[in-house]
Amino acid sequence: xxxLSYSSGVTSKxxxxxxxxxxxxxxxxxxxxAILEAAERVLGANPAATMxxxxxxxxxxxxTVHRRFATREALIVAMTxxxxxxFHDAVTAARPDATPPAVALxxxxxxxxxxxxxxxxxxxxxxTDDPEVAHVHTDVLDRCxxxxxxxxxxxxxxxxxxxxxxxRVYYALIHEAAQDDRGEDADVLATRIVDTLLRGFGMPDGPxxx
Amino acid sequence: xxxLSYSSGVTSKxxxxxxxxxxxxxxxxxxxxAILEAAERVLGANPAATMxxxxxxxxxxxxTVHRRFATREALIVAMTxxxxxxFHDAVTAARPDATPPAVALxxxxxxxxxxxxxxxxxxxxxxTDDPEVAHVHTDVLDRCxxxxxxxxxxxxxxxxxxxxxxxRVYYALIHEAAQDDRGEDADVLATRIVDTLLRGFGMPDGPxxx
DNA sequence: AGAAGATGCGTCACTGATGTTGCAAGTAAA
DNA sequence: TTTACTTGCAACATCAGTGACGCATCTTCT
Numbered sequence: 193x194x195x196l197s198y199s200s201g202v203t204s205k206x207x208x209x210x211x212x213x214x215x216x217x218x219x220x221x222x223x224x225x226a227i228l229e230a231a232e233r234v235l236g237a238n239p240a241a242t243m244x245x246x247x248x249x250x251x252x253x254x255x256t257v258h259r260r261f262a263t264r265e266a267l268i269v270a271m272t273x274x275x276x277x278x279f280h281d282a283v284t285a286a287r288p289d290a291t292p293p294a295v296a297l298x299x300x301x302x303x304x305x306x307x308x309x310x311x312x313x314x315x316x317x318x319x320t321d322d323p324e325v326a327h328v329h330t331d332v333l334d335r336c337x338x339x340x341x342x343x344x345x346x347x348x349x350x351x352x353x354x355x356x357x358x359x360r361v362y363y364a365l366i367h368e369a370a371q372d373d374r375g376e377d378a379d380v381l382a383t384r385i386v387d388t389l390l391r392g393f394g395m396p397d398g399p400x401x402x
Numbered sequence: 403x404x405x406l407s408y409s410s411g412v413t414s415k416x417x418x419x420x421x422x423x424x425x426x427x428x429x430x431x432x433x434x435x436a437i438l439e440a441a442e443r444v445l446g447a448n449p450a451a452t453m454x455x456x457x458x459x460x461x462x463x464x465x466t467v468h469r470r471f472a473t474r475e476a477l478i479v480a481m482t483x484x485x486x487x488x489f490h491d492a493v494t495a496a497r498p499d500a501t502p503p504a505v506a507l508x509x510x511x512x513x514x515x516x517x518x519x520x521x522x523x524x525x526x527x528x529x530t531d532d533p534e535v536a537h538v539h540t541d542v543l544d545r546c547x548x549x550x551x552x553x554x555x556x557x558x559x560x561x562x563x564x565x566x567x568x569x570r571v572y573y574a575l576i577h578e579a580a581q582d583d584r585g586e587d588a589d590v591l592a593t594r595i596v597d598t599l600l601r602g603f604g605m606p607d608g609p610x611x612x
Numbered sequence: 613a614g615a616a617g618a619t620g621c622g623t624c625a626c627t628g629a630t631g632t633t634g635c636a637a638g639t640a641a642a
Numbered sequence: 643t644t645t646a647c648t649t650g651c652a653a654c655a656t657c658a659g660t661g662a663c664g665c666a667t668c669t670t671c672t
Contacts, residue, residue, distance in 0.1 A: 217616090217669085223619085244659080255621080255661090256620075263660080264660075347609060349605075357594065395559075464630095465632085466648085469648085622664095624661105625663105630656080631654105638647105
């Protein structure tokens with residue numbers, strides 16, 4: 193499970209070595225979550241939204257937001273960190289190295305979609321300069337690569353596919369499906385994605401002019 | 403051909419009915435183009451870039467930018483307008499209604515890719531509330547739809563495809579391919595896109611477990 | 613109940629970006 | 643060459659967003 197592990201409110205400026213992670217009181221933790229979720233909603237609709245708007249959506253005062261997240265930057269970092277952990281969990285939970293490629297592909301897709309739908313803004317605001325984000329990013333990339341290789345060896349993918357392009361298209365399909373306004377179920381979308389990835393939209397045997 | 407037809411520098415505030423489109427002097431027109439191109443480059447790298455940075459990249463003073471484009475907003479509108487016209491020309495030039503579906507699909511893809519690569523930021527900043535943009539948008543959407551129907555009827559696409567999802571994936575593939583850093587040729591990318599769209603990455607006859 | 617913690621509110625300071633104006637110097641076009 | 647246009651520069655006004663405090667009040671936890 194992903195934990196909050198948020199850091200640095202306005203008070204911890206001369207932090208130094210005392211950056212102990214003190215547990216939050218119950219109400220404070222609720223507030224932090226409310227802010228993160230509100231930020232996702234508001235920034236998702238308008239990436240240039242102000243702290244004021246985020247605070248309002250979270251049902252707190254703007255100063256409270258600043259108390260929890262020293263700067264706007266810090267808030268975004270916290271969001272991406274949280275989303276990244278969710279993302280990592282989603283991939284891990286699908287056990288992509290342990291199940292048959294077809295199953296893994298479907299499971300990973302569905303799990304990631306759920307996170308992507310709920311944390312779309314944060315997942316797009318990822319900064320590769322953050323060590324945690326970068327680590328998860330490459331880790332997932334590796335697993336994706338391994339999964340595709342297994343899929344290829346199992347005859348699920350053609351032997352001559354460009355794995356890099358395949359991955360990029362796969363990511364793009366997930367991204368596109370996540371934009372679905374009609375609130376489709378993640379499983380339905382995952383099915384569609386995998387089907388599209390594997391078969392495309394053409395006839396099974398190429399153009400029918402044969 | 404798309405024309406500049408830029409409007410409203412800082413002076414034309416009480417414009418009224420005298421919004422005659424006076425032709426620009428040669429040097430001024432060069433400046434306008436330089437600003438538009440610089441804006442595309444700079445904003446493409448950092449959407450939050452300042453007018454100052456754009457001006458610098460264009461090799462002019464910030465005040466000159468404001469002389470040509472009263473507000474930042476106006477600059478973006480001009481960019482999207484310009485890009486939109488290029489986009490429309492790109493689609494039209496491919497004659498999607500007149501050539502065989504397979505040819506049209508390839509030509510449209512290649513032409514649009516060229517615009518998308520050069521005007522990526524502007525094409526993403528499109529505002530559907532602008533009448534010109536909205537018109538081109540729906541027009542292209544219609545042509546895309548007709549093209550896909552013809553492709554389906556010609557046996558290029560499966561009879562049961564979801565045309566809406568197909569179009570979204572098509573757009574996403576173009577978008578993804580346009581991000582290619584390696585400066586690949588538009589024709590190469592178009593080939594890859596069409597191939598991916600039609601065949602996906604799986605085996606021709608489905609999973610080989612047959 | 614009491615202590616520690618959390619929030620709302622009002623307020624202030626600071627910063628960076630935007631948009632405007634006047635003027636002198638340079639450039640295109642007739 | 644003359645005229646109209648264009649640009650750079652410097653200065654100015656404005657404004658929105660950000661971040662920081664102190665204090666009174668309320669909540670949580672022990």
